[in-house]
Amino acid sequence: MSAIILHHCHQARSVRSLWLLYELDVPFTLVMHDFGKELRSEAYLSKHPLGRVPCLEIDGRVLFETGAITEYLCEIFDSTLGRRSGDPERREWLQWLHYAETVAVHGASLTQQHIVIYEDKDRSQMVMKLESRRLEKTLEVLNDHLEGREFLLRDFSAVDISVGYSVFVAQHFVKIGKFKNLTAWMSRLHKREGFVKSLIPNGKSAIYQDKFYGNQA
Ligand SMILES: N[C@@H](CCC(=O)N[C@@H](CS)C(=O)NCC(=O)O)C(=O)O
Structure with missing residues (x-):
């Protein structure tokens, strides 16, 4: 196995891959980038x-997309955090792995509206309202699923990492306090050393410095 290098921005989706690498307890090099122009350098675009x-960067090649990275890492390290083909939870593992992006796209849209767009006049109240509602609905589904469960599947797995990051972002835009199962699950996730370590700033600025509840219906 060749060296593993992870390119990461503080609080970005790459938290998922970082947290997973910590949980897998494998050696890797972390390359931090600022969220912005640095990601558009010729070197990084290559x-x-x-x-x-x-x-x-793994096996001398590049792999992007968090879902693919999660599947690949669980596979090559034969980790119990994954669910291999034949495992009764394989189907659900894949479902929640991809559901993480369903939650994340609403968070990304709200990040764009509230943070990336600087001028109030350029923001869309309609988009903010719609995306907040749609995000909240995705959280409600998780909250229902977590009734009577500690984790999304029979025990802690990579999909708790993937979805957990999406909910970390979501809570900057939606109040999650009313979702009791979801908040209890998030508290359990925050007790994991890998999650705590993956949220350490490491010299780069944070994307999420505020909560933006203002535009909820
Ligand atoms: N579906 C992709 C999304 C990757 C993505 O959009 N990452 C964001 C950070 S959360 C990014 O790098 N944005 C920088 C930009 O768009 O300039 C994944 O899951 O890896």
């Missing part, structure tokens, strides 16, 4: 053509 994170 690795990730869209200039996004995460981007994983």
Whole structure:
């Protein structure tokens, strides 16, 4: 196995890959980037053509997309955090792995509206309202699923990492206090050393410095 390099921005989706690498307890090199122009450098674009994170260098090749990185890492390290083909939870593991992006796209849209767009006049009240509602609905589904459960599947797995990061972002835009199962699950996740370590700033600025509840219906 060749060296593993993870390209990461503080609080970005690459938290998922970082947290997973910590949980897998494998050696890797962390390359931190600022969220912004640094990702558009020629050097970085030669690795990730869209200039996004995460981007994983492994086996001398580049792999991007958090879902693919999660599947690949669980597979090559034969980890119990994954659910291999034949495992009764394989189907659900894949479902929640991809559901993490369903939650994340609403968070990304709200991040764009509240944080990336600087001028109030350029923001859309309609988009903010719609996206907040749609995000809240995705959280309600998780809250229902977590009734009577400690984790999304029979025990802690990589999908708790993937979805957990999405909910970390979501809570900057939606109050999650009313979702009792979800908040209890998030508290359990925050007790994991890998999650705590993956949220350490490491010299780069945070994307989420505020809560933005103002535009909820
Ligand atoms: N579906 C992709 C999304 C990657 C993505 O959009 N990452 C964001 C950070 S959360 C990014 O790098 N944005 C920088 C930009 O768009 O300039 C994944 O899961 O890896």
